[in-house]
Amino acid sequence: MKSSLKQIAKALNLSTAGVSKALNDYPDISLATKKIVKSYVKKVGYKANNQAAYLRTRKTRTIGVIFPEVTNHFFSEILEGIMDQAQKNNYTLIIGHSKESMDEEKRLVNQFLQQKVDGILMSLAQNTSEFSHLEDVVSNETILVLFDKIARTVNCSKVSIDDKKAGFNATEHLIKKGCSKIAHFRGDLNPQNSIDRYLGYREALSLHNINYDANKVLISRKGSVKEGYLLAKKLYESGIKIDGLFCVTDMVALGAIRFFKEQKIDIPNEICIIGFSKTMVGSFVNPSLTSIDQKAIKMGKMAMKLFISEEKMLRTENRLENQYLELKTKLIKRESTDKIL
Amino acid sequence: MKSSLKQIAKALNLSTAGVSKALNDYPDISLATKKIVKSYVKKVGYKANNQAAYLRTRKTRTIGVIFPEVTNHFFSEILEGIMDQAQKNNYTLIIGHSKESMDEEKRLVNQFLQQKVDGILMSLAQNTSEFSHLEDVVSNETILVLFDKIARTVNCSKVSIDDKKAGFNATEHLIKKGCSKIAHFRGDLNPQNSIDRYLGYREALSLHNINYDANKVLISRKGSVKEGYLLAKKLYESGIKIDGLFCVTDMVALGAIRFFKEQKIDIPNEICIIGFSKTMVGSFVNPSLTSIDQKAIKMGKMAMKLFISEEKMLRTENRLENQYLELKTKLIKRESTDKIL
DNA sequence: CTGAAAGCGCTTACAG
């Protein structure tokens, strides 16, 4: 039995306006009336109609979230961080995945704008190379926060890690373990993350006077275990000797470990390997995998907090102020780089 | 620049009704008019207002999804399955996590009903012991589909695996490997899954004339790695000898493996271990973990399909017909039960 | 403290 304010008002001999105000705790309604209304509403199981309310308030208290993919522990944790904050602050979350396709990403953005979300939090697809849909969000007076896979040039709030620093730290860790012939299985060419990790790798080499060798840098498009395996095989068969390897993701590193183990190569003593993201698998594989911890839950939490602070500023001062947060990462040392010095 | 049908109508010298019909491809509008409207709408970047449309159509094309938690590969995959189907069928997904709390679950259900979702797909929290919020969904004429953690008694569509059969198969696999002293680290007492897996375990023992020993059954509340470790320790220190172990989740099995390895117990030759869910970690741990594959993506897909078929029936024949789907599971044999016979 | 009235942006039965 679906009920509306009108029906409730009729049953209680009040006006719809009065009932609405009572439910929303307007100060100009008597406590007695509020009590009557609230208890009646509970009894009949009235569910407010958020869509109708929006038409007047212009606020849906809804946020759209877009991930490149969702079966990925890193993104699941970001989602958890976002969700926690959303539920605490009484926001509703709409979610979608682009499946690494810019077209699907654009479709989702458009759909979310039609849903009149108050804001969109998103991580870009690998092949997103054009940002008109992001400008669209902003021009529709909707708050935009990018996380993880961000676009530097878009005018909105952003949260990511300092990938360059993290790439630098990962590489320097290998150097400190005595590695001098260090390969890098990098990510695809577009995403800012993979560019920055690569730049960090180069910077570490340069600082420690190790010559950069382009032949030691291979590209992993999808960051999968299988690719890691194949790249390790390719490198091995090309005859290029290495004693260290920095992989753009833990998955790629796991694939590489699998290949090198098949070749009876001793990890870490012949080759030290470091991954990226600190996935759970890394702690169970043998040897366990050294990695960079990205603190995904925190990233989600901060993305939501950036939204909330922007929303507040928009509401109280009617202006926006974009923020760019870079979260610190942490090196997690495990067996795959625990070389006997 | 936000535009409405009214503004567009004015600009094109049409009525709002005409513009609305043109955009929704009503057959009684001339092709010429449609073309004009559509191209203009594209030019000015008009975004339809779904909330306003709902007020007339009574359809939000929105589905609410509730998970106990979301940082769990099994649930991520279910989400992927649901999302894929939702995006293909042009539905919007609202998501929330109960964090295994019935109160939060109730709050979410209520919130989703206020959002006027067309349906709710959910997996129950561990401690959900009372189902009034689920009856609420149904009495609000909203379609309800339960998946994974279901409640048998609630009158709605459901999709799960045949947990009893799966528990039976897991246990019988151990028996066929020559195990006769088989322990079971079961899940919490409430959820139907853990009850059914336990019943399958007992049935396999009984069929093969192995006496049931309650001392060999321990309860894991959260299904975590740590609990698996502690339960293995507890069992070991109690002096009860076992040669086989069936764990309610892969995580619990991983914890148990970790403990037994520390004790230098040979897995599988002294103790065979089987998990549940076929997580990625299981294939990387040493020894790799035998498990039951639940086909999570398919479960999500089917949950969404059940919704769609119910929605269609409701729309065309104005009646509901609940379905209960039990998906087949598959035994994935790996090293942890690969005993030399 | 309470109510009457307008209006948010759509869709749809109806008239022409």
Place this chain on the structure above:
DNA sequence: CTGAAAGCGCTTACAG
């Protein structure tokens, strides 16, 4: 083929 009008369920400025 096109348009005028009503109404979905709320909120809010205004009047009393």
